[in-house]
Amino acid sequence: MPEYQRHEHDVLVIGAGGAGLRAAIEAAHAGVSVGLVCKSLLGKAHTVMAEGGVAAALANVDDRDNWKVHFADTMRGGQYLNNWRMAELHAREAPDRVRELEAWGTVFDRTPDGRILQRNFGGHKYPRLAHVGDRTGLEMIRTLQDYAIYQPIDVHMECTIVSLLKDGNRIAGALGYDRERGRFKLFAAKAVVLATGGIGRAFSVTSNSWEYTGDGHALAYNAGAALQDMEFVQFHPTGMVWPPSVRGILVTEGVRGEGGILVNREGRRFLFDDIPENYRSQTAADEEEGWRYTQGDKSARRPPELLTRDHVARAIVKEVREGRGSPHGGVFLDISWIRSKLSNAEEHIKKKLPSMYHQFKQLADIDITREPMEVGPTTHYVMGGVRVDGDTQMSSVPGLFAAGEVGAGLHGANRLGGNSLSDLLVFGMRAGKYAAEFAARQSSPRVDAQQADAIVREALEPFNRQSDGEGPYQVEHDLQGMMQELVGIVRREDEMRRALDALKALNERARKVSVTGNREYNPGWHTALDLRNLLTVSEIVARAALERKESRGGHFRDDFPAKDPAYGKFNILIRRGPNGEMQVTREPIPELREDLKRIIEENK
């Protein structure tokens, strides 16, 4: 009979990045009891890695901006697969959420008249990203953390959830273990908010930390919730490519926002060669116009480096494949060229991009004020996730909510840079609010001891297997390599079929992995458990990608390279079937509201 530490909360929030913290704060404001679980120490979540800024139509820098333009930009970027209600709420509410951060202590960079400064970013028509140099994510998480610790929130640090608990159809809580001692914790909760981030560790080249093993996606899927848009994985165009040990680490889009350009080994700005039709009217005609745009000239249009991430990433892959790449298989990203434009370029770069300067200096011996960086695409974000109601963020399982990267809908087929931090705030807040409301209406759920015991027994299995079995790291490593190769940035039917076969074999191996040592802070054991989630989400991504026989946003099919309007009418949903099989269905997108239709037309 396993032993548990028992905790009871009205609302249990799983994940303490931007979305989780914001949800917990909102639920605490509503007066319900709140538990907040995080896999790492508080304040270390992946939100710290966000660099460029938080998108909100404050119109501090360009007074032509407003929520309607932001809405239209988000829909265009998402290729109209977005949950348009979420895109609307996001654009309307992001400015308030940003101002609220300032009231809680965030010190954003300022305009000359002392207001919050905003910068240009890919796919945003006007300078829209409130930022703090290139460490906006750190500033945001620290603000939320330092606000949250004074709220009545029970924080459970270094705790991993292995399964959600249900009482019939509704959510009843979650079961996890504390990483430090390996003791199991049973959380009874009337509502659960998933805020677990993404799935980047399913791929070998990634900007994501070890935490990004698709936990929330898999927890929700296993609990019967529908996932949507899982074929859309964002490969950020600029990750480091050298040295090998840092491959994948993010190089912020802010470099391009500040005037950085992408060139191939011949010194050519190749992005000018292929500008997509739907962005042609918004893109600079020549280099000079592009430069003027980055310097705030309102009459200029943006340089092609600031096209959406999916497009830029594919253009880089093309250069490399056709032999025009940099020596280590990327292209050059150059900000040092602005020395020819600005007399104080060196200081300017260090001020605007301090952590990029630091990162390249320390990890690659490169002074970005003097020479170009080598960059290439890196797995960065998953647009897909738990299908939720646009207003409340509740999933198809009563009492189960999702916010931030683990939720789906806002970004459609491709996310705009800067829309992630605002997503966390807007929908973290909404999830917390509606989870608290939901919990207030519920009686305490019944926690089924047998259900919990079975979960614990399964979680402990890796200790009981033959000790000469394979360890979890090799399986994880092979999975990442396979996904990168077969379900990566360029996809084909035959390769994805091979991926499904490979996943079967990897699942077999995963079921046999054994770990040594005891339960106290044992990364081998932790990896063995995380691996189960990675395998689940990998298969979901592959199946969704197979179903979408077209190219759109983050999903590119070599065998179907064109966009197919028929595929623009539905989202792909994946659910767990009654016999444990994956069910793939097509869910029609509800027709756009008339006023929103007009906004899109006006902003074409």
Added chain:
Amino acid sequence: MAATESLARNVVESGRRAAERSDTSAGTQERSATFRVWRGTGSSGQFRDYQTKVSEGMVVLDAIHRIQAEDATDLAVRWNCKAGKCGSCSAEINGMPRLMCMTRLSELDLDKAVTVEPMRAFPVVKDLVTDVSSNFRAKKRIRKFTPRPPDAPDGTWRMAQSDADRVQEFRKCIECFLCQDVCHVLRDHHLHEQFVGPRLLVHAAQLEMHPLDILDRTNELKESHGIGYCNITKCCTKVCPEHITITDNAIIPLKERVVDQHYDPLGKLVRLLRGRRSAGTPPEEAQ
């Protein structure tokens, strides 16, 4: 266009340099190195030697991960971003408190064993993982950010970039706690309850110098946060991976405020008469 020409030259030149890097190093050439890693829980433990292959460009955290994957699957280590932004992988490398993810092997003498041990100012949980919870508790004792009323009718504030700059330096802190690790008040004298330590003084400084904050924490800095224990050896500044000038920019100005308020009777009288900024409400009352 002249700019484009010089750019093309720059790119070709840097392509050549990058290729050279790959000729000489590039991760294909491997060598073996020995890492002397602390293994154990609580107060019992010992160093254990691990040999692993290393290549150019690798950082200490890569080597630890390789050892973990090959030899010691239960080797405990905290890490997250692997880019010096989250402050999780703090340890002592050859006796120096550093982030493992930002310490390149090329800086170390690999002909000798590289020692990697947990931060010694904190209790060991297991291997390289320490119990840093005292820092989280200490932060709660510092009164929270409290802004002045908004400057504009729409609920927003105005502040100059120069004022923002001053606290942005402190707000760069990634909470790696290396400064706490190296602080002799904590490390050698174990005064964790009496002295909040450099990290939390940086936190207090960003609050005290925050352009919008209106509280005065001077009294509790002296009375309960123990700022007087710091005798400005500047060890914390030396190890800060974010290059925050902890002592000069954060601690000394706070110390000056304490001196001004507590040991300068004339100044005290003037402040009393002016009635500005209510000094030193105890933390319990303020929350």
